Amino acid sequence: MKYPWIDEYLMAKHSVTKDLQPEWNWIRYHIGGKMFAAILLDDDDKPYYINFKLEPTEGEFMRKQYADIIPGYYSNKQHWNSVRADGEIPDNLLKHWLDRSYQLVLKDFSKAKQREILGLSACGTDCSACPLHGNMCTGCNEACGKVFHCGEGKACPIYACCVNKHRFATCASCGQMPCDVWNATRDPSYTDEQFRKSIEDRVSALKNAGLV
Ligand code: SF4
Ligand code: SF4
Structure with missing residues (x-):
């Protein structure tokens, strides 16, 4: 061949x-x-x-x-x-x-199912690799974006924009990624360098999934 x-x-x-x-x-x-x-x-x-x-x-x-x-x-x-x-x-x-x-x-699957199949959240995070997954947090997809660190009953701003407002499967469908919402949604413990790397990794995960 x-x-x-x-x-x-x-x-x-x-x-x-x-x-x-x-x-x-x-x-x-x-x-x-x-x-x-x-x-x-x-x-x-x-x-x-x-x-x-x-x-x-x-x-x-x-x-x-x-x-x-x-x-x-x-x-x-x-x-x-x-x-x-x-x-x-x-x-x-x-x-x-x-x-x-x-x-x-x-893309024949529902958008929620696409995220489940890929094992990625709307912003390209692999929650299964997070140390909090399974104890403090069920993961972004399972919680429909309402993860504990966003406050009681509140969805993560990225999930709210991507899934609830725009009805995208992931931010890869949006021409603005990574946008101001991404830049404003930050783990406060991250240094600037760690945060920049986190954005790069998530964009890369969505690209590797063939979604960009
Ligand atoms: S939503 Fe955030 S805290 Fe929860 S499992 Fe995913 S990465 Fe970890
Ligand atoms: S504006 Fe930002 S958060 Fe909203 S869908 Fe686009 S990339 Fe995602």
Whole structure:
């Protein structure tokens, strides 16, 4: 196969799992239990197609541009596409299509479910890594933003703006990130350097989740 990086590339995406469908001999990649890509193996376990989703209009357009992308083999031909594993599609273009497929399937879930699947809060925090999680705090998503340090019954200003006001899944959907609300919502124990790093890490977590 021309794309030896593909398994590592797909598994590096946030919250992705894979399995082998033995009857079809497909390696399937899932997000939230839904398939977004597959490597189709022949009887000798050699890849012959890579399947993924695109918006129907984008898929149709790309199939007219490149001979090595065809309607999804053994799949819904409107939404799914197959790339020949030994074809001439450039690596960067295939990576772009796989990214699009991941985003399309993820965005089919409700916004709350997207945050749950990714294990990230609206601002990109991984609450499971916080020392207070599970004892003092249930985590941002579980508390619908009303975390203890915001005061009784009050939502974190970022959650209130992102989820309650704008109805975004995360701040990655907003062109202003990181905004004044982020800059004003600060753990008072942080130094300026720690706070700057915390913002960088959260933006980076949202980017790694393919959401920016
Ligand atoms: S909301 Fe804040 S305090 Fe609570 S678990 Fe998440 S990071 Fe920790
Ligand atoms: S304005 Fe700030 S807090 Fe509100 S959605 Fe945009 S980035 Fe998030």
